Amino acid sequence: MGLGKTIQVLSFLGSLHFSEMYKPSIIICPVTLLRQWKREAKTWCPSFHVEILHDSAHDLSSKKKQSDSESDYESEDLLDSETEGKKSSRTSKKWDPVIARVVRSNSGLLITTYEQLRLLGEKLLDIEWGYAVLDEGHRIRNPNAEVTLVCKQLQTVHRIIMTGAPIQNKLSELWSLFDFVFPGKLGVLPVFEAEFAVPISVGGYANATPLQVSTAYRCAVVLRDLIMPYLLRRMKADVNANLPKKAEHVLFCSLTKEQRSVYRAFLASSEVEQIFDGSRNSLSGIDVMRKICNHPDLLEREHSSTDPDYGNPERSGKMKVVAEVLKVWKEQGHRVLLFSQTQQMLDILERFLVTCEYNYRRMDGVTPVKQRMVLIDEFNNTDDIFIFILTTKVGGLGTNLTGANRVIIFDPDWNPSTDMQARERAWRIGQKKDVTVYRLITRGTIEEKVYHRQIYKHFLTNKILKNPQQRRFFKARDMKDLFTLNDDGNGGSTETSSIFSQVSVDVNIVGAPDSQERLSFQAPVAKDDNSKIGEADNSDPKGKAGDDNNNGELDEETSILRGLFDAHGIHSAMNHDAIMNAHDEEKLKLEEQASQVAQRAAEALRQSRMLRSREGVAVPTWTGKSGAAGGPSSAKKKFGSTVNPQLTSKSSEESLNGYDAIRGNAFPAGASAGKALSSAELLAKIRGNQEKAVSDGLVHQFGTPASTSNSRAGSVSNGNRSASSSSVVQPEVLVRQICTFIQQRGGKTTSASIVDYFRDRIPSKDLPLFKNLLKEIAILEKNPSGSFWVLKPEYQDQ
Template identity: 60%
Template sequence: MVCPATMLRQWRRELRAWAPRLNATILHESAVSSQALADANGNKKNARLRLLRDCIADAKGVLLTTYEHVRLMRDQLLSVRWGYAILDEGHKIRNPDADVTICAKQLQTVHRLIMTGAPIQNRLSELWSLFDFCFPGKLGTLPVFQAQFAVPIQLGGYSNASQQQVMTAYRCATMLKDLIAPYLLRRMKADVDIDLPKKTEQVLFCPMTGEQREAYRSYVHSRDVEEILEGRREALGGIDVLRKIVNHPDLLERTTQAHSEKYGEPERSGKLLVTEKVLGLWRTQGHRCLLFSQTQQMLDILEASVAKAGYTYRRMDGTTPVSHRMRLIDEFNGDDDVFVFLLTTKVGGLGVNLTGADRVLLYDPDWNPSTDAQARERAWRIGQTKEVTVYRLVTAGTI
């Protein structure tokens, strides 16, 4: 079973609860005990190999590992004939040319299963890649799939598409749906909503401070933006600068100002001012919340604000050791005194159950809407007993 690192221990816990006869082994550095490391003479690779051998020797063994380890230990994993291969958050192999995708498709087993909440994020070739793992050849080769399905469907979706292109796209989409239907089980939240309380989502438009407005206008009229508009500079770099300005202007000066006492002052960011007011209101009303940001740098500023307010909190991001992540999740879900959980969307937004919260705040939206969609669902899971409210912060008058 392959999954993101944050979910390794959660899967082991679920397997022990629902299938206690199976022996679940985690293949990851975080699962190597000090004794096992000593037995392997301090060599982590040898320790991992020993874990792998022990699992293979067990007729009821289940190996839990990450996508990165599928790539790193490809020779060892590809030499084993597995009974089943299960990919959780399987959209990780959506890029047909990625090393991890190629490794996963070479696993020796005919029994394959993918679980994902986002089978298509940007283009239809991602769906092809997932199906090529589960049922190689069912949708043809990638060039054939592109010519027969992806391109016609894409052309028919344009606003200036002809009637013929629209009809062709519809026929291709219908044919594709019929092809994949026998192998695709789609489970909507509506199918289990009898177990789930109500969820509402709102967008909070935040005004810019005077400093932000001045910095924003200055950059928009800068030479860098002129070069972007002329096609001589990448647009994403400019968009990232604007995102930093609206999140907090200090992010532009992080390398030189990070240790300044005034670094991250709330008065200089409209979003941060709104965040402080919202958290204060939720605290008095007895709610508990998840606070997501895209970057660790912005999370640093949010953490300083939360700590200054005296709130009890936990934090989990890419720097958090994998072995500590499940403990942090358990502490938040089990301790009502922990008011806020600070998370980066990429680490805390995939798969984990955070039903201890009934409020979710997305500080800054991701480029990929499906990433935000995953994060919004962390609290609205089976086991949640309270109504859930999700707020997304958007700075008014900006892109």
């Protein structure tokens, strides 16, 4: 989001027009973005004949305010339908000239909304468009919605969806979007859900069986490979955007006494019992709990909204935090965006801002469409406006609000992309200051459960679009888990902290009173899509001045969090970026590094074998001390190519060649075996000494003794163990050990054999390297008799 999707699409359409390949096209977008699209089209494609098909002059003041239903959370779908739904066939005729002008023009571009497309389907669906572009295309994520079915009937094969959130809740949404772009590519929905959606979702829980986890991984890989050719996904680091840093923190607020009392009373009420019995809709109960978390007065809005004390900040834990934060940010000269899910909560926040005499602006679903861009431009261009309060659905879609550098998300949404969209209003191209985002979560309540659901959905998205091997944290739970209160006063830890504290030390910023030292935190860069940006910032020509500014930002945020924690305004704070990157970026980096090391080691072995093959079999191989074949040119000039047999016993103990080890360990020079061995015993002795030589090499390199249960070569002395414990791993040596092990078994062996032999010899930290080395020198071949690792031809005995 904020990476120039609008400009990129317009540039593409403009290039088609320049190449005389353009036909009249249609762009469908949310009502808030109509004028933004027209303005950008005039800027980037001035030759286009742009028309807006929307009754923007419609008097929204006559629109009845959102009804007092049990769910008061604003919906863009509802806003569009209420704004535009009161159309008739008679009034739709006025759009005929507009449509005709666009279709007749060789440079016609029609911009309309999803609801207008639904209402005027009989006019717009019969036209053969050059391109159909859906901005904020996740609007058609419901595959059975009327607007989705109408969009899929557009007469064109050239279809583009623009969205920053292709998966918001479940995989069927991805199917719906993809079925618009490439109908039938993912089959029909029932088959897709049975074969992909269900296995991937089930395998994403922490209590999934190994089979379910493996199945989910395989299905995710197949699905990713199917959609990737038709998906252009860019992060901010990919376009090398010169963005400032972003720090995003989750502040866990405590309930006030009034909130806790009301919350517990509701959990013990008959309404909750009816929800458990199935006689009452659970969403109504969830909405009640979310209102209590925001402010308990919301439950009495109808009766006490005119009371002067209505919305008192002292009765809301989150409002007390907001009051303290805004006071500090005002003094520091920052500008703020404050997002909430409901208009009702904005009413309370607005009363608070008036009381504090803050200069503010407000935008929500009842704001006339024509005034929305005026408000946005006024905020961006006027430094005197301190704070802009918005509903997440209206203010969080496609708008550019880079005039602010501080963002507060007052209450979380079930949909992670909704909060992410809100955050991206400020942290986007054009922002010049470091951005700080505070997510307010009331700990132990339904809000913390909502936040967990956000994280789960984020991991599900990454499982398909980024990394199929996602770590699993959450367990499948029932409805009763939502209707609980895990609040034990100021002590203890949050459930979120318990889940993710194992991931990284960077997760917890401010914790319980016994962890005060964690207050000296460092604001992290957003690792998921801006890691390269952070590196670029270090080379800022401003030099030390830039560093001083960054340090000042850190000191400011440290001071704010310290003050909130000391005043018991917040229970704890966590690093949101570290949580969202809990799929273990370090492991991915380690795998990549191990792969590079393995490739270098395999190449070194290949070159070494080539050098050795230039000499005859009668020339001893270079061991580092003796021999000549395959060694450096200087080694061939030294004397000593003929070795005294009396000296071989010492060198054989250090040799990694099995046949040299036989003489040193079994038959020292001048010694007698004491008994003649049979040929079978002799061969067994040779094989045992060969394997012991390999084992000794591994122990020497890794300091890990062979297990007596897995090795037939005996044990290693404690002295040798301690002496080798600090040895540095040499991939070139390790790859030779793997190669020798497979060669001794005829050039191929099973995975079980490799695991059994090397399991207790390779430290866990070197397993990625071992795995990549194995893949470099051998191929896993599968046949009816089983699977075998077979050495590549260049590593076979010659």
